[in-house]
Each structure stands twice: as structure tokens, then as C-alpha cells.
Amino acid sequence: SAVISQKPSRDICQRGTSLTIQCQVDSQVTMMFWYRQQPGQSLTLIATANQGSEATYESGFVIDKFPISRPNLTFSTLTVSNMSPEDSSIYLCSVMGLTNTGELFFGEGSRLTVL
Amino acid sequence: AQKVTQAQTEISVVEKEDVTLDCVYETRDTTYYLFWYKQPPSGELVFLIRRNSFDEQNEISGRYSWNFQKSTSSFNFTITASQVVDSAVYFCALSERGYSSASKIIFGSGTRLSIRP
Numbered sequence: 001s002a003v004i005s006q007k008p009s010r011d012i013c014q015r016g017t018s019l020t021i022q023c024q025v026d027s028q029v030t031m032m033f034w035y036r037q038q039p040g041q042s043l044t045l046i047a048t049a050n051q052g053s054e055a056t057y058e059s060g061f062v063i064d065k066f067p068i069s070r071p072n073l074t075f076s077t078l079t080v081s082n083m084s085p086e087d088s089s090i091y092l093c094s095v096m097g098l099t100n101t102g103e104l105f106f107g108e109g110s111r112l113t114v115l
Numbered sequence: 116a117q118k119v120t121q122a123q124t125e126i127s128v129v130e131k132e133d134v135t136l137d138c139v140y141e142t143r144d145t146t147y148y149l150f151w152y153k154q155p156p157s158g159e160l161v162f163l164i165r166r167n168s169f170d171e172q173n174e175i176s177g178r179y180s181w182n183f184q185k186s187t188s189s190f191n192f193t194i195t196a197s198q199v200v201d202s203a204v205y206f207c208a209l210s211e212r213g214y215s216s217a218s219k220i221i222f223g224s225g226t227r228l229s230i231r232p
Contacts, residue, residue, distance in 0.1 A: 106160040
């Protein structure tokens with residue numbers, strides 16, 4: 001399995017600001033995803049981060065609010081823009097296993113609290 | 116559309132008891148993968164098992180076992196002789212066309228398992 005590092009691990013942010021979360025993988029991976037886990041809830045897919053092209057967003061998520069970069073096969077960033085308290089969540093970077101049989105491996109997550 | 120239902124929101128048992136976590140799924144595809152993940156209090160999601168739609172053989176790994184039944188669209192997870200370290204939130208998940216670059220994984224709502232000493 002890949003080793004996935006996320007930064008920051010947690011942060012407290014002010015309403016109206018933006019925060020960028022970084023995800024670094026120790027090997028080249030084709031598929032990278034960003035998930036959100038609101039307090040006490042399940043995981044919801046935000047988008048698929050595509051290398052060299054725009055991310056593919058799920059219903060309910062837009063690029064203006066969650067811009068994503070994927071400059072290479074080992075790195076991606078997710079920005080949470082113009083934050084409000086409703087954005088308080090754990091944001092998780094994940095990658096698909098090398099066998100491409102569907103299982104995902106996750107970073108430790110970034111726990112954001114918006115005041 | 117695909118959907119994963121974990122009807123048990125919380126389960127609490129005494130250590131050494133056996134416990135089964137239920138998972139029921141919906142999909143229109145004939146090719147799909149099912150997964151279980153564990154999320155301990157530390158927060159990191161740990162992959163436990165993958166099962167493809169063509170393999171209904173049950174699997175056992177130590178104290179863990181999984182029962183996949185296509186006839187009832189269920190993929191239940193049993194922990195035998197539970198231990199306090201098993202306390203976590205467990206997620207069942209489904210991926211259609213699991214080996215395709217276009218696939219994505221949908222998660223159930225999770226079951227919070229508490230093992231009391």
C-alpha cells in the first residue's frame with residue numbers, strides 16, 4: 001500500500017478565509033481522490049484529482065469552492081475557499097491501490113474547524 | 116444508482132462476545148467490488164477487505180470473517196471473540212466497475228462498535 005501524508009493534520013480557521021491541504025504520496029499513483037467526512041458522518045467524495053487536467057467534481061461540489069491541483073502523480077492539493085462553519089470537517093486524500101482493483105488507501109486526514 | 120446501507124448505527128458488546136455488522140448494498144452493475152474499512156479513534160481509515168461480485172466465497176482472517184450473499188445483496192462482517200482494540204467505526208463500501216479508471220467508491224453511513232472490557 002502507498003504511504004500518504006497530509007498537511008496540515010488539523011487547523012482552526014476564521015470564517016471567510018481559505019485553506020489549502022496538501023497530499024503527498026510516496027509512489028506514483030493514477031487515481032487520487034478527495035473525500036470529506038463531516039462530524040459523525042460517513043465519507044463523501046468531493047472530486048477525483050486528475051493529473052494534468054481539471055478535477056472531476058461530484059454533485060454538490062464546485063471548483064470555485066474546492067479548487068484542486070494535481071501537478072504530478074505523487075502530489076495534490078485541495079483548497080477550501082471562503083470557509084464557513086459548515087465546512088468544519090475532516091478532509092481525506094485517498095489513492096487507489098496499485099492493482100487498480102478498487103480499494104482505496106487514505107491519509108490521516110486534515111481536521112478543519114471553522115469559527 | 117449505487118447505495119450502501121448500514122442499518123446499525125451503534126453496537127456495544129462485552130469483550131469476547133461475537134458481533135456481526137450488517138451491510139446491504141444496491142447496484143445495477145453486474146461487476147462491482149465491496150469493501151470494509153475500519154476507522155479507529157485516531158481517525159485514519161484502514162482497509163480491511165475487498166470482495167468482487169463474482170466471488171461469493173466467504174473469507175476468514177483471524178478473528179474476522181465476511182459473509183457475501185448476492186441473493187440478499189449483503190456483505191456482513193463478523194468479529195469473533197471481540198477485543199477492546201476492535202472499538203472503531205466500521206464502514207462498508209461499494210465500487211462499480213472496480214478496476215476501471217472511472218470507478219469511485221461509495222461509503223455506507225458506518226457502524227460505531229464499542230467493546231466494553
